[in-house]
Amino acid sequence: MNGLGTLSQILLRGYLRDKASLFFTLAFPLLFLVLLGGLFGGADTAPQVKVAVVGPVDVLDALTDGQRAQIGQVLAITRTTDLAAALDQVRSGDETAAIVQQGTQVQVHYSAADPSSAATVRSVVESLVQGANLAATGQPPRFTVSVTTVQDASVKQIQYLTPGILGWAIATGATFGAASTLVVWRQRRLTQRLALSPVGVPAVVGARILVSLGLALAQTLLFLGIAAAFFDLQLTGAWWLAIPLVLASTLAFLSVGLLAGATTRSVEAGNAVCNIVVIPMAFLSGSFVPLSFAPDWLQAASLVLPLRQFNEGVLDVLSRGGGIGDVVVPLAVLLGFAAVLTTVAVRLIRREAD
Amino acid sequence: MDASAAIAVTDLRKTYGTTTALDGVSFEVGQGEFFGLLGPNGAGKTTTLEIVEGLRRPDSGQALMFGAPSWPPNPDLMRRIGVQSQTPAFFERLTAAEQIHAFAKLYRVPAVRADEMLAAVGLSDKARTRVEQLSGGQAQRLAIACALVHDPQLVFLDEPTAGLDPQARRNLWDLLRDINAAGRTVVLTTHYMDEAEALCHRVAIIDHGRILECGPPETLIQKADAVTRVIAQAALVDAGELRRRFPEATVTEDDTRIVIASPDPAPVLAELAARGALRDLVVKGATLEDAYLTLTGREYRA
Ligand SMILES: Nc1ncnc2c1ncn2[C@@H]1O[C@H](COP(=O)(O)OP(=O)(O)O)[C@@H](O)[C@H]1O
Ligand SMILES: [Mg+2]
Numbered sequence: 001m002n003g004l005g006t007l008s009q010i011l012l013r014g015y016l017r018d019k020a021s022l023f024f025t026l027a028f029p030l031l032f033l034v035l036l037g038g039l040f041g042g043a044d045t046a047p048q049v050k051v052a053v054v055g056p057v058d059v060l061d062a063l064t065d066g067q068r069a070q071i072g073q074v075l076a077i078t079r080t081t082d083l084a085a086a087l088d089q090v091r092s093g094d095e096t097a098a099i100v101q102q103g104t105q106v107q108v109h110y111s112a113a114d115p116s117s118a119a120t121v122r123s124v125v126e127s128l129v130q131g132a133n134l135a136a137t138g139q140p141p142r143f144t145v146s147v148t149t150v151q152d153a154s155v156k157q158i159q160y161l162t163p164g165i166l167g168w169a170i171a172t173g174a175t176f177g178a179a180s181t182l183v184v185w186r187q188r189r190l191t192q193r194l195a196l197s198p199v200g201v202p203a204v205v206g207a208r209i210l211v212s213l214g215l216a217l218a219q220t221l222l223f224l225g226i227a228a229a230f231f232d233l234q235l236t237g238a239w240w241l242a243i244p245l246v247l248a249s250t251l252a253f254l255s256v257g258l259l260a261g262a263t264t265r266s267v268e269a270g271n272a273v274c275n276i277v278v279i280p281m282a283f284l285s286g287s288f289v290p291l292s293f294a295p296d297w298l299q300a301a302s303l304v305l306p307l308r309q310f311n312e313g314v315l316d317v318l319s320r321g322g323g324i325g326d327v328v329v330p331l332a333v334l335l336g337f338a339a340v341l342t343t344v345a346v347r348l349i350r351r352e353a354d
Numbered sequence: 355m356d357a358s359a360a361i362a363v364t365d366l367r368k369t370y371g372t373t374t375a376l377d378g379v380s381f382e383v384g385q386g387e388f389f390g391l392l393g394p395n396g397a398g399k400t401t402t403l404e405i406v407e408g409l410r411r412p413d414s415g416q417a418l419m420f421g422a423p424s425w426p427p428n429p430d431l432m433r434r435i436g437v438q439s440q441t442p443a444f445f446e447r448l449t450a451a452e453q454i455h456a457f458a459k460l461y462r463v464p465a466v467r468a469d470e471m472l473a474a475v476g477l478s479d480k481a482r483t484r485v486e487q488l489s490g491g492q493a494q495r496l497a498i499a500c501a502l503v504h505d506p507q508l509v510f511l512d513e514p515t516a517g518l519d520p521q522a523r524r525n526l527w528d529l530l531r532d533i534n535a536a537g538r539t540v541v542l543t544t545h546y547m548d549e550a551e552a553l554c555h556r557v558a559i560i561d562h563g564r565i566l567e568c569g570p571p572e573t574l575i576q577k578a579d580a581v582t583r584v585i586a587q588a589a590l591v592d593a594g595e596l597r598r599r600f601p602e603a604t605v606t607e608d609d610t611r612i613v614i615a616s617p618d619p620a621p622v623l624a625e626l627a628a629r630g631a632l633r634d635l636v637v638k639g640a641t642l643e644d645a646y647l648t649l650t651g652r653e654y655r656a
Contacts, residue, residue, distance in 0.1 A: 187441070189443050192443070198433065
């Protein structure tokens with residue numbers, strides 16, 4: 001067996017014998033997936049937005065059955081005649097919005113507690129009202145809008161959860177792997193020892209990358225498999241495009257770990273830096289909770305985070321029916337990110353080495 | 355310069371920022387020799403070794419192994435040297451056997467050779483123990499076995515006995531002597547005087563990045579004109595009287611003992627015999643430690 005193979009085997013064996021690593025890269029995220037998947041996942045609990053419709057509302061009443069079914073994917077409509085009671089239900093969170101018609105005005109009452117669902121209701125009602133206005137002019141519609149414009153909000157929770165948790169697990173595995181290998185091998189002067197052996201330093205770097213890529217693919221297989229088997233995760237058309245995203249983001253996370261390892265002296269310090277980076281990054285990238293809560297500037301700024309790019313890319317191909325066009329930008333950002341951080345880290349390591 | 359030398363080092367200099375680690379180091383090591391670099395912590399031993407091995411680039415000066423420059427790194431040279439670093443360079447969470455088999459594979463050596471080396475350092479019964487669970491002495495033995503697995507001609511050992519208990523140290527000394535007796539050139543660093551004296555054919559005393567003295571331990575001791583210590587019971591003689599009688603000797607005393615350190619011990623012994631003070635008498639020959647003191651005029655800071 002060549003040097004690369006031998007070193008990869010050594011790293012893999014070390015990983016499989018490290019209970020803490022196994023727990024934090026496999027068991028713990030899996031537990032999250034199963035818990036949250038169990039809570040939100042089932043097929044019947046599609047996250048329709050609940051609305052109360054008070055009295056007659058022309059734009060809704062005039063819908064054909066087909067249109068009604070389409071809107072039914074997004075809105076769960078309850079009919080009532082009691083406006084006061086409906087408003088109470090909105091206040092208590094039982095309904096997202098109450099819709100009532102006063103003269104020619106359609107009024108949407110919603111609570112500020114759940115702005116993203118409220119936005120869904122608004123956009124549906126607005127599109128219906130505009131459609132009705134257009135019809136009233138007697139002109140044939142020049143543009144048509146289908147209700148799928150608001151489909152993002154209707155992505156089932158498990159479709160959202162799986163990429164989020166997978167990305168977080170991959171980020172954990174790759175950053176901690178790179179940081180601890182770098183710190184420990186430098187501390188024990190293993191890298192120097194291997195520099196004097198026929199395999200040399202490139203094989204060390206290659207083995208670390210190979211093992212991390214392998215781990216990330218294993219995580220992907222496991223998480224997608226379990227989510228599809230037990231929680232009704234739908235793998236739409238080009239879902240396999242998630243694989244290049246997994247590989248590119250692993251490289252980006254390895255570079256984060258490399259930098260963490262290059263700037264610290266002990267394993268504990270290296271792990272601490274990784275934690276300080278990975279956990280906030282997961283929140284800012286919308287791995288656990290959609291980013292819609294965040295201010296616009298933060299949503300824009302988080303686009304530089306590799307995990308955000310991963311999440312967007314994988315959501316596109318896994319749940320929004322995206323194709324190759326949707327992964328090009330995330331892939332470029334991820335690889336660019338990896339290149340920049342690796343260059344910085346290598347400079348730091350070199351400066352110290354001689 | 356001797357072309358047949360295993361190592362030839364000329365005027366190595368190396369600074370780290372504002373620290374001068376090496377300040378003009380030169381020495382030679384012949385083939386088959388057991389050579390010691392003796393000096394306190396921070397003297398520059400590891401830096402010297404790493405430059406000779408080809409791990410570090412000197413600021414100036416040159417190191418040759420078998421007549422070929424160490425820098426830039428040279429794969430042919432690497433195959434001929436074995437290196438044991440100051441902290442054992444082990445892969446995490448492997449057993450002793452997996453560890454040495456890994457090095458055998460990396461050097462493309464048959465697996466049986468790994469088992470033989472494990473047996474040669476007396477660790478066959480620890481084959482299935484994880485490296486993290488080995489004692490200090492066992493870990494050093496395993497590290498030495500890993501350094502020898504590809505049968506190198508020249509072996510570098512950086513403080514292999516640091517932190518070991520006296521028994522483990524003696525056991526390791528036997529192993530190191532065997533390695534040298536098998537025809538290999540050995541370069542050892544240590545901050546133990548007795549170790550350098552017991553093992554090395556030649557010793558270079560290094561401090562503050564300079565070689566202060568280099569030669570066989572006996573020569574260094576002689577050259578230093580070192581003293582013999584005569585230790586007598588304080589109850590039997592008077593220290594003041596001995597000082598008057600032997601002005602060239604250094605006489606020190608505590609509650610129980612008087613130590614007479616003299617370059618010429620014969621008259622001292624005659625005097626003590628005449629005074630009937632021979633009971634429990636101890637005579638200690640000069641050691642490398644005395645030589646070190648005389649040569650450098652410095653307390654030894656181990
Ligand atoms: N990588 C390094 N960076 C900065 N200073 C160093 C480095 N390595 C060694 N030194 C300094 O160089 C001097 C010699 O160190 P070293 O060769 O390790 O000594 P020894 O092995 O004899 O204890 C010491 O003062 C040490 O602090
Ligand atoms: Mg040292």
